[in-house]
Amino acid sequence: MYPIHRWQAFAKLTRVEEETLANLGEGEVVRRPGETIRVEGDIVSGVYLLIRGWVMSSIVLQNGARLIQKVHLPGDMLGTASMVLPCAADTLTAITEASVAFVPFGRLADVHARFPRLAALFTFAVQVERLALMDALVATGRASAKEQLARLLVDLHTRLTPLGFVRDDAFDLPLTQEIIGDLSGLTAVHVNRKLRELREEGLIAREGQKVRILKLVALRDLSPTIPRLHRFEPPWLPRSTDGESV
Amino acid sequence: MYPIHRWQAFAKLTRVEEETLANLGEGEVVRRPGETIRVEGDIVSGVYLLIRGWVMSSIVLQNGARLIQKVHLPGDMLGTASMVLPCAADTLTAITEASVAFVPFGRLADVHARFPRLAALFTFAVQVERLALMDALVATGRASAKEQLARLLVDLHTRLTPLGFVRDDAFDLPLTQEIIGDLSGLTAVHVNRKLRELREEGLIAREGQKVRILKLVALRDLSPTIPRLHRFEPPWLPRSTDGESV
DNA sequence: CGCCCTCTTGATCTCCTTCAATGACAGTGG
DNA sequence: CCACTGTCATTGAAGGAGATCAAGAGGGCG
Numbered sequence: 001m002y003p004i005h006r007w008q009a010f011a012k013l014t015r016v017e018e019e020t021l022a023n024l025g026e027g028e029v030v031r032r033p034g035e036t037i038r039v040e041g042d043i044v045s046g047v048y049l050l051i052r053g054w055v056m057s058s059i060v061l062q063n064g065a066r067l068i069q070k071v072h073l074p075g076d077m078l079g080t081a082s083m084v085l086p087c088a089a090d091t092l093t094a095i096t097e098a099s100v101a102f103v104p105f106g107r108l109a110d111v112h113a114r115f116p117r118l119a120a121l122f123t124f125a126v127q128v129e130r131l132a133l134m135d136a137l138v139a140t141g142r143a144s145a146k147e148q149l150a151r152l153l154v155d156l157h158t159r160l161t162p163l164g165f166v167r168d169d170a171f172d173l174p175l176t177q178e179i180i181g182d183l184s185g186l187t188a189v190h191v192n193r194k195l196r197e198l199r200e201e202g203l204i205a206r207e208g209q210k211v212r213i214l215k216l217v218a219l220r221d222l223s224p225t226i227p228r229l230h231r232f233e234p235p236w237l238p239r240s241t242d243g244e245s246v
Numbered sequence: 247m248y249p250i251h252r253w254q255a256f257a258k259l260t261r262v263e264e265e266t267l268a269n270l271g272e273g274e275v276v277r278r279p280g281e282t283i284r285v286e287g288d289i290v291s292g293v294y295l296l297i298r299g300w301v302m303s304s305i306v307l308q309n310g311a312r313l314i315q316k317v318h319l320p321g322d323m324l325g326t327a328s329m330v331l332p333c334a335a336d337t338l339t340a341i342t343e344a345s346v347a348f349v350p351f352g353r354l355a356d357v358h359a360r361f362p363r364l365a366a367l368f369t370f371a372v373q374v375e376r377l378a379l380m381d382a383l384v385a386t387g388r389a390s391a392k393e394q395l396a397r398l399l400v401d402l403h404t405r406l407t408p409l410g411f412v413r414d415d416a417f418d419l420p421l422t423q424e425i426i427g428d429l430s431g432l433t434a435v436h437v438n439r440k441l442r443e444l445r446e447e448g449l450i451a452r453e454g455q456k457v458r459i460l461k462l463v464a465l466r467d468l469s470p471t472i473p474r475l476h477r478f479e480p481p482w483l484p485r486s487t488d489g490e491s492v
Numbered sequence: 493c494g495c496c497c498t499c500t501t502g503a504t505c506t507c508c509t510t511c512a513a514t515g516a517c518a519g520t521g522g
Numbered sequence: 523c524c525a526c527t528g529t530c531a532t533t534g535a536a537g538g539a540g541a542t543c544a545a546g547a548g549g550g551c552g
Contacts, residue, residue, distance in 0.1 A: 010330070059380060061470040065388035069380050081380065084256070084373045086477045089380065109482035116362065123369045126376060127330045133379040134305060134315050134327065134335065140387045141431025142311035145540070176498065185387025190540055192500060224307040231332045236355035391508070422530065436508055438532060 002049045002101060003075040005162055010124050011233045016242040017118060020111060025049045025101025033174075037092035037100055038079060044088050046104040048078035053098025054174055057090040058182065068182040070132065071095070071175070073159050077103075080126060096174045117238045128230065135225040140185045143224040145194045148184040150222040153204065157213055158227040170212035248295045248347060249321040251408055256370050257479045262488035263364060266357060271295045271347025283338035283346055284325060290334050292350040294324040299344025300420055303336040304428065314428040316378065317341070317421070319405055326372060342420045363484045374476065381471040386431045389470040391440045394430040396468040399450065403459055404473040416458035 004021045055072040072078055082088045112119040139151050160171050178188040198204050203219050205212045250267045277283055301318040318324055328334045358365040385397050406417050424434040444450050449465050451458045
């Protein structure tokens with residue numbers, strides 16, 4: 001089932017709203033690692049809900065270089081930026097095995113019409129993604145390689161925690177060093193060297209497929225940006241319209 | 247008066263809708279070059295409409311470096327990303343003399359409640375900004391200095407044209423080389439050198455405060471990204487609710 | 493077993509930064 | 523009218539962060 005914690009981050013939802021979100025997507029589809037969900041340039045007819053697994057959103061430049069705009073985690077909506085375009089702006093690729101549900105635009109429009117409050121929350125979610133991009137841009141433009149890696153680890157730690165995937169500051173990291181490079185605008189070789197430095201300095205440790213953050217405070221200090229705190233139930237959020245008292 | 251071409255890029259508006267947008271902002275305020283409209287960390291109570299002039303949105307990192315996230319032109323809405331935050335994420339600074347109108351959240355919420363179609367267009371506008379950030383991120387992460395500058399010039403050319411500020415591929419460029427550096431993640435010195443190369447190669451020319459693009463096609467080819475074409479009146483856009491036939 | 497993918501490390505190169513100095517120009521106050 | 527000041531563009535020289543090229547090691551999987 002689609003995890004709605006991202007929506008609940010902004011408001012307490014009524015039961016009707018929760019059910020609406022839970023039924024937003026069509027049937028769940030499973031993708032194998034490396035499989036593509038949608039390719040840059042495809043005709044756009046809806047968005048996707050990420051239910052399980054990790055998915056990356058990548059863009060290829062005219063010069064052939066690739067950059068990964070974002071790694072998506074369960075609860076994220078995928079491909080919403082392309083809703084204003086005729087053709088998809090990004091390629092969605094499963095990193096791990098992933099479950100995805102398609103939401104055709106018609107259904108999205110329907111929910112927006114019937115639940116203005118969910119429409120507003122959708123807009124909020126888009127703004128959150130935009131803020132994340134702003135922070136990523138600033139880091140990519142002005143931070144050193146090591147600072148960028150610190151940022152990536154802190155970001156994942158922060159986003160994985162509410163999903164329950166972090167135990168004692170350790171979590172599974174299914175990203176290859178090449179993916180990390182494409183995420184931060186670096187080469188895989190350089191990622192390797194700088195991660196080693198972080199290990200040697202005792203900030204992080206690797207345990208097989210897992211990463212453990214040993215000095216979270218130091219890593220946060222090193223990171224050029226810190227995760228943003230959102231405002232819960234801002235006063236201009238519309239009230240629920242389903243009649244249920246919250 | 248607030249120029250609404252950015253809204254009309256997505257749909258033909260009814261007269262009522264146009265008037266609503268025109269009256270969205272409170273009284274117009276004039277800012278001198280270098281004056282600040284809002285500072286990172288300020289309490290957020292609304293957004294701004296840019297009526298006249300150029301404004302930049304900058305973010306400062308923990309390490310003290312600054313990056314300009316975007317240069318805003320007339321018709322843009324400023325500061326909307328911070329609507330989900332308690333404190334502003336970016337600093338808004340006038341580059342040229344600029345006219346700005348404040349829109350308190352209450353008024354924004356009111357318009358959203360009465361005009362679901364305008365609410366949807368607002369979301370679209372946010373997505374457009376997000377796409378612009380995605381492209382900027384990819385370019386900053388994976389493009390050379392010269393490619394980035396080509397991109398910046400093509401972007402400004404594209405955005406200034408509908409405003410009527412481009413004549414024979416020439417337009418006023420009120421950005422210092424330091425600002426251009428902070429926009430692209432480079433140093434002012436390097437911007438200077440690479441702009442000179444673009445001049446020497448005959449791609450652009452400088453005429454005082456103005457820049458003239460001599461070889462637009464070549465500059466577009468050099469640019470790592472090309473401006474995106476948006477979809478006009480996507481079918482899932484709600485109908486107008488003011489009863490006027492379009 | 494052999495292949496492919498990923499991680500790792502070394503050596504070299506280069507794009508961009510950093511530091512520094514100069515000139516052009518506008519504003520300002522005497 | 524002219525020194526004085528600050529901003530911005532410009533150019534040179536040196537240094538460094540990260541890229542590129544190359545090769546080997548380990549591991550999963552057919």
